[in-house]
Amino acid sequence: MSNTLLELSHISYRYPDGSIxxxxxSLRIARGSRNVLIGANGSGKTTLFQHSNGxxxxxxxxxxxxxxxINYGRAGLRDLxxxxxxxxxxxxxxxxxxxxxxxxxxxxxxxxxxxATVRQRVASSLQTVGMTEHADKAVHNLxxxxxxRVCIAGVLAMEPELLVLDEPMAGLDHAxxxxxxxxxxxxxxxxxxxxxxxxxxxxxxRWAEHxxxxxxxxxxxxxxxxxxxxxxxxxxxxxLPLPEVIKLHRGLVERGMVPATPAPRCAxxxxxxxxxxxIAKEIP
Numbered sequence: 001m002s003n004t005l006l007e008l009s010h011i012s013y014r015y016p017d018g019s020i021x022x023x024x025x026s027l028r029i030a031r032g033s034r035n036v037l038i039g040a041n042g043s044g045k046t047t048l049f050q051h052s053n054g055x056x057x058x059x060x061x062x063x064x065x066x067x068x069x070i071n072y073g074r075a076g077l078r079d080l081x082x083x084x085x086x087x088x089x090x091x092x093x094x095x096x097x098x099x100x101x102x103x104x105x106x107x108x109x110x111x112x113x114x115x116a117t118v119r120q121r122v123a124s125s126l127q128t129v130g131m132t133e134h135a136d137k138a139v140h141n142l143x144x145x146x147x148x149r150v151c152i153a154g155v156l157a158m159e160p161e162l163l164v165l166d167e168p169m170a171g172l173d174h175a176x177x178x179x180x181x182x183x184x185x186x187x188x189x190x191x192x193x194x195x196x197x198x199x200x201x202x203x204x205x206r207w208a209e210h211x212x213x214x215x216x217x218x219x220x221x222x223x224x225x226x227x228x229x230x231x232x233x234x235x236x237x238x239x240l241p242l243p244e245v246i247k248l249h250r251g252l253v254e255r256g257m258v259p260a261t262p263a264p265r266c267a268x269x270x271x272x273x274x275x276x277x278x279i280a281k282e283i284p
Contacts, residue, residue: 004067005031005162005193006052006084008219011061013047021047021056023217029162029210034188035195036204036225039214039238045197046089048214049164052195053084082111085155089167091147100126100142100150101135107158118157125153129183145176152183163187165196169203181207201235205243206266213238229263245270 006029013021022044029035037045050056051063054070054077063070070080088094097103104125108118126132129149134142142150148168155163168184169177188194198204204211205228213221215238223231229246245267252258252270258277264270 003031004028005065006195007064007067008048008051008058009062009064011048011051011058011063012217013051013056013059020044020217022051022058024061025218026061027212027219027222029193029195031161032188032191032193034207034209035193035212036208036210037195037197037212037214037219038199038201038204038240040199043214043238044217045214046166047217048219049086049166049195049197052162052164053081053086055086078111082158083160084162084164085158085160087148087151087155087163087165087168089170091144091151094151094154095139095147098138099135100131100137100139100153103139103150104154104157107154111158121157121159122153125156128156128186129153130179144171145173145179148172148176148180149183156187160192162193162195165194167197167199169198169200201240202243202245202266205245213240215239226263226265 008027011022011025095103104122105118108121129152131149208225211223211225212219221234232242253260
């Protein structure tokens with residue numbers, strides 16, 4: 001079994017209007033990892049995602065899943081989309097059934113599963129995203145955040161190995177973002193590989209194991225998130241700043257107030273470090 005679950009090798013794709021979607025783009029996603037794809041609007045994130053499960057077909061280069069080239073025949077794509085689940089940025093582009101239960105059932109039914117298995121998968125998926133009590137509700141009566149969770153449930157009902165989420169935080173308030181992260185962390189603990197797009201470098205640093213930088217249709221760097229502070233130049237090249245916690249931590253290190261290592265990945269971790277060192281009470 002290969003440790004690389006998804007690999008895009010020198011992928012290029014132009015849209016019918018001539019605009020560049022991907023330009024000699026290469027990316028590897030390790031099995032069981034948490035990944036963030038980050039870059040400006042138009043950098044190619046969504047186009048890359050659509051290549052990951054065969055929604056788009058590369059005009060040059062090769063896409064491999066679990067070491068094998070994607071088979072773009074009907075059976076091959078059906079198999080791939082059962083393993084690579086994609087959640088779009090706007091849930092209204094993904095939900096089309098009348099009720100929550102019907103929508104989540106759609107994928108498993110298309111796999112040809114028996115009704116007992118479909119019901120079990122639907123119930124399990126809705127429970128995972130905290131939407132069990134809404135199973136019989138009309139989709140159009142749900143909040144934006146609830147719709148996103150139903151989209152995730154619909155993908156989970158296919159029992160994917162890789163879950164791809166395009167800007168999952170977009171349109172969610174702080175509380176809903178926190179709830180969604182709890183869902184994703186639970187999925188990761190179950191062994192599902194996660195790949196999501198975001199514009200938030202602070203979130204990427206806090207949550208991801210690997211951060212992949214996108215610009216002009218190309219993955220310019222794939223970085224170990226824990227070492228992000230060493231790659232300011234790569235971030236600057238794609239118009240991204242260092243995470244705020246790195247800047248703050250470095251300022252405290254320069255003043256001799258905290259040790260250089262381990263570097264905290266979020267504000268709460270930094271506050272915990274200060275508290276441990278009895279420094280927090282000295283700061284106004």
